[in-house]
Amino acid sequence: MRIRIFDTTLRDGEQTPGVSLSPEQKLQIARMLDELGVDAIEAGFPVISEGESKAVKMIATAGLSADICGLARADKRDIDAAADAGLDYVHLFIATSDIHLKHKLMMDREEAVRRAISSIEYAKSRGMKVEFSAEDATRTERGFLRDFFKQVAEAGADRADIPDTVGYSTPAYMAEITRDAVEATGLPVSVHCHNDFGLAVANTISGLQAGATCAHVTINGIGERAGNASLEELVMALQCLQFDEARSTGIHTEKLYGTSRAVSGLVGIQVQPNKAIVGENAFGHESGIHTHGVLSNPLTYEPISPELVGHTRRLEVGKHAGLHGMNAMLGEYGVKPTAEQSKVILSRVKALGDQGKKVTDVELLSIAGEVIGEPGLRRMVQLSGFSVSTGIGTMPYAFVKLNVDGKEFSATDYGVGPVDASLSAMQKITGEIAEVRIREYGLASISGGSNALCEVTIGVEDAKGNKASARSVGEDIVTTSVQAVIDGMNRIMLKKMLGGKKTRG
Incomplete structure (x- = not known):
């Protein structure tokens, strides 16, 4: 099955506290996403500012291969802003949970349905494809949610989306309401999961297994609060993990690490070192047992090859290091100590590690130079x-x-x-x-x-x-x-x- 990747880095990702991108930066990221192979790019929320509308228009007219989409509330003003920005595809939404209806929108369920239907009809009259989201779907009464999606489909929506707006769902429940939406609408169904309980990718996978065909994701999992489902984690899970049915995407996985670093630099959010797939430590090894295994066969301690995602393997030395890994690092520099010299070098490395000190390869070479009598193996600067x-x-x-x-x-x-x-x-x-x-x-x-x-x-x-x-x-x-x-x-x-x-x- 081919899974559609809908990237919302430029909309939901930009809603990360402290992140604000210029139109030019948004276009730069959009081009990266297009080269990465995403199917759809949510370029922004055109109605919120002149700069946002400009950015969306720049992206919509850039000749990208991906579908370009903009966010809009179930409101004519929002829809006009999306159309005026040059979009022919709009992501409409209205809240459906009782807590949102009562405390945010101050309307009842019937009014929410009327607003949704009216907005779909208006967007279609302006020549746009419509993907409709029931905001806070996972906290919406299940029977009402199913009926809501049925009426959205009858009103002419082209796609339906299930947002886990506050990351409240479990994988099992996400599967249940996804099956409901698929059956009620007969439309392609998307899932949009947040990571408040660390389950965004798991919930997304569950929704896809239950019949959804599109995943809303962001680069590095950025987004409001704890973020969104991570594009790189989801894509590699779909490609590499064991499922009852093969699932593929159009993502050029060898570009994942480079895209991650570039987006991280532009938005100013550091990728945590132990982040799956793209973190600096994702393919890093220090333990002697691990480095020995990886040097014999990388699959012993790596589920995938780092080259598959454009990353690199990194060996480090410290108090957990072993002879094989240490000698492999020295070998990269053409340094080949004897067995006895290796033991002495390793003992000094471990002593530094026990003091809580990080041993870089420069420090390792300096230690090796002293042990084997090579004065050239030292800090040059x-x-x-x-x-x-x-x-x-x-x-x-x-x-x-x-x-x-x-x-x-x-x-x-x-x-x-x-x-x-x-x-x-x-x-x-x-x-x-x-x-x-x-x-x-x-x-x-x-x-x-x-x-x-x-x-x-x-x-x-x-x-x-x-x-x-x-x-x-x-x-x-x-x-x-x-x-x-x-x-x-x-x-x-x-x-x-x-x-x-x-x-x-």
């Missing part, structure tokens, strides 16, 4: 001097001194903030001496309070296009940013120096 100056009425200023392969270099620069000034000063040194430039920078808070920890991720690239990334965690944003850049530079310079090089041992 070290911070030897650093200061920043900032304040009200003065432009932030930074001084940075780096030791690059035994030679001292220093630079100063201004910036829009202390971090920008520091990175600009470092860029002066690295661009001139090591031909390494900073290409990506990400910042996220990972704890609360006045002494919150921040996480900085950095991407660097040399003149030949070789890339490396690094992550640093600390209390001070400026210092943590500088350290992340230095780690990234060390990685790319060591890889360039040691790539394919044989070492003693």
